[in-house]
Amino acid sequence: xxxxxxxxxxxxxxxxxxxxxxxxxxxxxxxxxxxxxxxxxxxxxxxxxxxxxxxxxxxxxxxxxxxxxxxxxxxxxxxxxxxxxxxxxxxxxxxxxxxxxxxxxxxxxxxxxxxxxxxxxxxxx
Ligand code: HEC
Numbered sequence: 001x002x003x004x005x006x007x008x009x010x011x012x013x014x015x016x017x018x019x020x021x022x023x024x025x026x027x028x029x030x031x032x033x034x035x036x037x038x039x040x041x042x043x044x045x046x047x048x049x050x051x052x053x054x055x056x057x058x059x060x061x062x063x064x065x066x067x068x069x070x071x072x073x074x075x076x077x078x079x080x081x082x083x084x085x086x087x088x089x090x091x092x093x094x095x096x097x098x099x100x101x102x103x104x105x106x107x108x109x110x111x112x113x114x115x116x117x118x119x120x121x122x123x124x125x
Contacts, residue, residue: 043118045075045125052111053078056102075125082119091115 043049053072059065061072070085072078081087091112093100100106118124 042121042124043114044121045078045118045123048114049078049118050075052107052114056107056111060103079123082115082123088116088119 053061057072060067061070062068063071070077070081072081078087087101090099090101091107093106095106106112
C-alpha cells in the first residue's frame with residue numbers, strides 16, 4: 001500500500017514534467033500530495049478499541065470499580081496497559097485459566113483479534 005502511494009506520487013511528479021508545461025505551470029509550486037491519513041483497515045482506539053473496552057472492561061477498570069488501580073477509560077491508560085501490564089496476554093488466556101480478562105469470561109475471538117491488530121497497527125489513537 002505504501003509502495004502504491006509512493007509509485008502514484010512518483011508517476012504524478014513525472015507527469016508534471018511533460019513538455020506541454022507552460023511557464024505558468026512550472027512557476028507555480030506543485031500541490032503537495034498528501035497521502036490519505038485514515039486507512040479504514042487500520043485499527044484505532046477511538047474508532048474500534050474503545051467500544052470493546054467500554055463494554056467488557058470498565059465495569060471494573062474505572063474509579064470505584066473492582067480494578068480501579070488500573071483504569072482503562074482513556075487511550076493513554078489502555079495503551080499503557082498493553083505496554084506495561086500484559087493486557088494482550090491476559091485477554092488471550094482461556095476460560096478457567098488464572099488471570100484471564102475479563103474475569104467474567106473470555107471475549108469473542110473477534111474482539112480479541114481486534115485488540116491484537118490494534119497493537120500490530122501501532123496502538124493508534
Ligand atoms: C469483573 C471485573 C473485571 C473485569 C470485567 C475486567 N477486569 Fe481486568 N482485572 C480485574 C481485577 C480485580 C484485576 C486485579 C487482579 C488481577 O490482576 O487478576 C484485574 C487486572 C487486570 C490487568 C492487570 C493489571 C495490572 O496492572 O497488573 C489487566 C491488564 C486487565 N485486568 C485487563 C482487563 C481487560 C482488558 C478487560 C476487558 C477485556 C478486563 N480486565 C476486565 C477485574 C476485572
